[in-house]
Amino acid sequence: MMEKNFAFSAQEGFRGAILQNYKTKQLLGIIYIAIDSLEELTLGQDIPVSANEKGKLIKIHHHNSQDSILLEVDSTSESTFEKEVNEKAGFIDYLSEIIADRKKADPSSSYTSSLFAKGINKVAQKVGEEAVEIVIEAKDDNKDLFMGEAADLLYHYLVLLEAKDYKLHEVIEVLEARHK
Numbered sequence: 001m002m003e004k005n006f007a008f009s010a011q012e013g014f015r016g017a018i019l020q021n022y023k024t025k026q027l028l029g030i031i032y033i034a035i036d037s038l039e040e041l042t043l044g045q046d047i048p049v050s051a052n053e054k055g056k057l058i059k060i061h062h063h064n065s066q067d068s069i070l071l072e073v074d075s076t077s078e079s080t081f082e083k084e085v086n087e088k089a090g091f092i093d094y095l096s097e098i099i100a101d102r103k104k105a106d107p108s109s110s111y112t113s114s115l116f117a118k119g120i121n122k123v124a125q126k127v128g129e130e131a132v133e134i135v136i137e138a139k140d141d142n143k144d145l146f147m148g149e150a151a152d153l154l155y156h157y158l159v160l161l162e163a164k165d166y167k168l169h170e171v172i173e174v175l176e177a178r179h180k
């Protein structure tokens with residue numbers, strides 16, 4: 001299969017395929033493959049996983065109903081997805097720290113501080129309200145409104161954890177212990 005049959009950006013006549021490390025199951029990225037060369041994909045062949053790295057094709061998964069493809073490859077390449085996920089997760093830690101700082105600040109200095117000052121009942125009530133609002137948006141199809149409510153819920157959930165003197169990493173530990 002020729003190099004020109006692969007691309008790293010979407011283009012006409014090409015189909016996106018998700019690349020996954022076959023050992024770690026880490027998602028590595030997306031490669032675009034010329035549709036008329038899809039039949040020629042062969043186990044063991046080299047697949048570009050980044051501009052200068054290749055991996056051996058180990059397994060091909062076709063998802064017929066969604067017309068999508070997942071390719072498991074043997075590769076030592078670093079995941080670009082993982083980097084993005086870590087960066088985003090890093091912001092949640094940063095936001096949690098700001099929220100913790102607001103707990104010690106003057107109640108009139110910010111919304112978060114004023115919420116802490118109103119006490120645990122008010123904070124818990126806000127989480128309940130935001131939960132109801134996201135449920136309502138879930139029934140509709142407006143991404144912006146849904147994302148707004150999802151962010152409101154996450155922010156107020158972090159405030160509730162802080163109000164209870166718990167840390168997000170403690171919740172993550174519960175999830176890890178539960179993980180099968």
Ligand SMILES: N=c1c2ncn([C@@H]3O[C@H](COP(=O)(O)OP(=O)(O)OP(=O)(O)O)[C@@H](O)[C@H]3O)c2ncn1[C@@H]1O[C@H](COP(=O)(O)O)[C@@H](O)[C@H]1O
Nearest residue numbers: 095098099102109110111112113115126129151152155156
């Ligand atoms: N991410 C948020 C965030 N998301 C939502 N909200 C607030 O949450 C409230 C939700 O809206 P509602 O209409 O439900 O609430 P409300 O009517 O304003 O308040 P209530 O009278 O119902 O209590 C709004 O006032 C939003 O501004 C947030 N407030 C603060 N942050 C972040 O928290 C950090 C600290 O912010 P300050 O508290 O502003 O310093 C910063 O990083 C902010 O970006």
